[in-house]
Every structure is written in C-alpha cells, then in structure tokens.
Amino acid sequence: SQTIHQWPATLVQPVGSPLSLECTVEGTSNPNLYWYRQAAGRGLQLLFYSVGIGQISSEVPQNLSASRPQDRQFILSSKKLLLSDSGFYLCAWSVQGGSGANVLTFGAGSRLTVL
Amino acid sequence: SQQGEEDPQALSIQEGENATMNCSYKTSINNLQWYRQNSGRGLVHLILIRSNEREKHSGRLRVTLDTSKKSSSLLITASRAADTASYFCATSRNSGYALNFGKGTSLLVTP
Numbered sequence: 001s002q003t004i005h006q007w008p009a010t011l012v013q014p015v016g017s018p019l020s021l022e023c024t025v026e027g028t029s030n031p032n033l034y035w036y037r038q039a040a041g042r043g044l045q046l047l048f049y050s051v052g053i054g055q056i057s058s059e060v061p062q063n064l065s066a067s068r069p070q071d072r073q074f075i076l077s078s079k080k081l082l083l084s085d086s087g088f089y090l091c092a093w094s095v096q097g098g099s100g101a102n103v104l105t106f107g108a109g110s111r112l113t114v115l
Numbered sequence: 116s117q118q119g120e121e122d123p124q125a126l127s128i129q130e131g132e133n134a135t136m137n138c139s140y141k142t143s144i145n146n147l148q149w150y151r152q153n154s155g156r157g158l159v160h161l162i163l164i165r166s167n168e169r170e171k172h173s174g175r176l177r178v179t180l181d182t183s184k185k186s187s188s189l190l191i192t193a194s195r196a197a198d199t200a201s202y203f204c205a206t207s208r209n210s211g212y213a214l215n216f217g218k219g220t221s222l223l224v225t226p
Contacts, residue, residue, distance in 0.1 A: 106157030
C-alpha cells in the first residue's frame with residue numbers, strides 16, 4: 001500500500017535561517033507531488049506541484065523553493081525564513097494521469113514557527 | 116481563482132443530529148471533492164462528485180452538486196463526536212493538476 005512520510009513534524013526557526021522540509025512517498029511510481037501551506041484559520045494554499053523529477057511548477061511567488069531530486073522525494077526549502085513563512089505545511093501526492101480525478105493523499109504535516 | 120468557499124465557518128451540533136455544510140465556487144469545474152482534517156493533522160479525502168453527477172452517497176455522507184448555482188453541500192447524518200473536525204471542499208479545473216481548497220467549516224459534535 002502507498003504511504004507518505006513528511007518530516008520534521010514540528011520546528012521552530014529564527015528569522016533569516018534556512019529551511020528544509022522533506023516528503024517521501026512509498027508504494028507508487030511517478031506520482032504527482034504537492035506542497036500546500038495552511039495559515040492559522042485559513043484554507044490551503046498551493047505552493048508547488050511536480051509531475052516528474054526536476055519538474056516543478058510554482059503557484060505563488062514567494063520566499064520558498066521546491067525540488068524533486070528523486071521520483072518519490074519532494075523537498076521544500078528556503079534560504080532565509082521570514083516571519084510570514086510560519087504555518088502548517090502539507091505534502092500530498094496523487095496518481096499520475098488518473099482518469100481526470102485528482103484525489104490527493106496528504107502527509108501528517110509540518111508545523112513551522114518562525115520567531 | 117476558483118477557490119471554494121465553505122459556509123458556515125463553524126457549526127456546533129449534538130450527537131445524533133445531522134450536519135450540513137455548503138460550498139460555493141466561481142468557475143467551471145471537472146469535479147468537486149470534500150476532505151476532512153482533524154486538528155493538527157493532514158487532510159483525508161472523503162468523497163468526490165463529478166460535474167455530471169448531482170448526488171452521491173458514501174456511508175453517512177451525502178454530497179450534492181448544483182453546477183448551475185456553482186454550489187455543493189455535504190450532509191453528515193447521525194453525527195458522532197468522532198466527526199468533530201474541519202471539512203474542506205476542493206475544486207479541480209477541467210485541465211491541470213491543482214486542487215483549490217476553501218477555508219473550511221469547523222464542525223463540533225458534542226455528546
């Protein structure tokens with residue numbers, strides 16, 4: 001069966017420090033991969049998605065970047081964190097080309113607090 | 116943006132009662148999905164309804180879709196305390212990979 005792992009679960013970082021959140025999927029090949037951010041009391045904002053290794057689409061210009069070095073690995077990074085980067089970050093995957101219905105499976109999330 | 120908008124923002128009911136949440140969206144869609152999020156956790160897919168469907172059932176869940184009004188509703192029947200969570204609708208365009216989520220309805224079911 002497919003599983004998605006996301007880490008770290010919680011982190012507190014100072015302003016200006018770098019960030020690396022990692023997500024891996026097991027049990028499937030060539031998935032679509034996504035990074036969403038959820039601010040307190042708000043909906044999910046799509047940050048990046050990827051349909052293959054090295055293929056990254058950015059939905060919102062910001063202080064973050066994403067990379068997909070391997071088929072089932074998706075990394076969210078920042079060189080210098082801002083206070084506004086605080087939030088709950090969710091990784092998700094979906095089946096590539098699955099009958100037009102893009103059902104997402106989410107990881108458990110990473111809560112980032114920037115101080 | 117075709118982001119969905121859930122209504123109400125918060126809903127408090129007692130066990131055994133039915134809970135109804137609504138979602139409105141702005142542009143044409145391929146399908147609409149409902150997800151559930153327990154506090155501090157990831158989202159879990161509940162049900163998907165395609166643009167050519169009007170109603171769908173899954174256990175205690177009933178979803179309706181009215182494309183002429185660009186709206187959907189999620190009904191949870193005979194609610195339980197374990198149904199306490201936030202519920203989000205998500206829409207998908209006719210092409211592309213992005214799912215756009217609303218801000219969610221926070222449901223509290225008290226024993």
